[in-house]
Amino acid sequence: MSRLSNRTTRDATGEMVLRAPSLARFPWLVHGFSTRRGGVSSFLRSSNSSGGGADLNLGKSQWDSAKNVLENRRRLLDRLAAEDMTLAIQRQIHSDLIRVLDGNRFPAPPPAGDGLMTRQPGLLLAVLVADCLPVLLVDSKQRVVAALHCGWRGTARRLAEKAVGTMRMQFGSRPEDLWAAIGPGIRECCYIVGQEVVDEFHGQFHYAEKLFVTRTRPLSPMELKNSIMVQPFRSNFGPQLKKEVHLDLTLANVEQLREAGIPARHIESNAPCTSCHPERFFSHRRDGGRTGRMLGVIGIKETR
Numbered sequence: 001m002s003r004l005s006n007r008t009t010r011d012a013t014g015e016m017v018l019r020a021p022s023l024a025r026f027p028w029l030v031h032g033f034s035t036r037r038g039g040v041s042s043f044l045r046s047s048n049s050s051g052g053g054a055d056l057n058l059g060k061s062q063w064d065s066a067k068n069v070l071e072n073r074r075r076l077l078d079r080l081a082a083e084d085m086t087l088a089i090q091r092q093i094h095s096d097l098i099r100v101l102d103g104n105r106f107p108a109p110p111p112a113g114d115g116l117m118t119r120q121p122g123l124l125l126a127v128l129v130a131d132c133l134p135v136l137l138v139d140s141k142q143r144v145v146a147a148l149h150c151g152w153r154g155t156a157r158r159l160a161e162k163a164v165g166t167m168r169m170q171f172g173s174r175p176e177d178l179w180a181a182i183g184p185g186i187r188e189c190c191y192i193v194g195q196e197v198v199d200e201f202h203g204q205f206h207y208a209e210k211l212f213v214t215r216t217r218p219l220s221p222m223e224l225k226n227s228i229m230v231q232p233f234r235s236n237f238g239p240q241l242k243k244e245v246h247l248d249l250t251l252a253n254v255e256q257l258r259e260a261g262i263p264a265r266h267i268e269s270n271a272p273c274t275s276c277h278p279e280r281f282f283s284h285r286r287d288g289g290r291t292g293r294m295l296g297v298i299g300i301k302e303t304r
């Protein structure tokens, strides 16, 4: 598996878009994973800052204006040289619904679902993310593309696996012709999950064991304080430790894509952790649910 390219384009605002080298070599393809850089929004800026925001928020949010979001989307399309393409964004519901688009128009208001697929040039399929994984799929022979929104619920419902199945059925795709890139999302280092997630995955996947890592850490000062208040005597006996279960959501999706027949070397999965890099990415979990949105996009260029 090769590394997602961090190479930036010429803009002084930094890396607005990350690209997967394995997808970048198809000249008929447009793709990318946006970061939070290069926009006009101001996320959580203090009142004494200059006021000129640079956040690339691409989803409608209470803290941001529709005008900013439109301008940010325009900048992203401009950066991708995709100004003429129609941006297709669903109303995401953490499902396994995949919609195949055959016209070059996208319905308004946007339909609900978490996967988009097309062979129609001119459509730029997109998924909104801030920790959930944007997964892009390409059939390099049939020229079919898909964009998937894979959080833990969609992953547990086998969205990535189903997308490969849909491509095979609807377009006659062969798994060995497929390429996949998993974009920035919350990685195992930061993704602490509850028992219900562990149970769900163990009920679904024979390889569930390897998707989870149990880590032990000392209690934080706040947790220690609370625990002393609850159990005043236990704190006298050495450092108190907390066990946490981490989910490797990226690996879960790699496994699905491999089980569906895509060769391992066709799957890029080394994108950075959104939660670990506040200067580069929005993170739903890190920012306490109030954050911006990034886009993973893929489409087929119109030939002129």
Ligand SMILES: [Zn+2]
Pocket: 186, 187, 188, 189, 190, 191, 273, 274, 275, 276
């Ligand atoms: Zn992390």
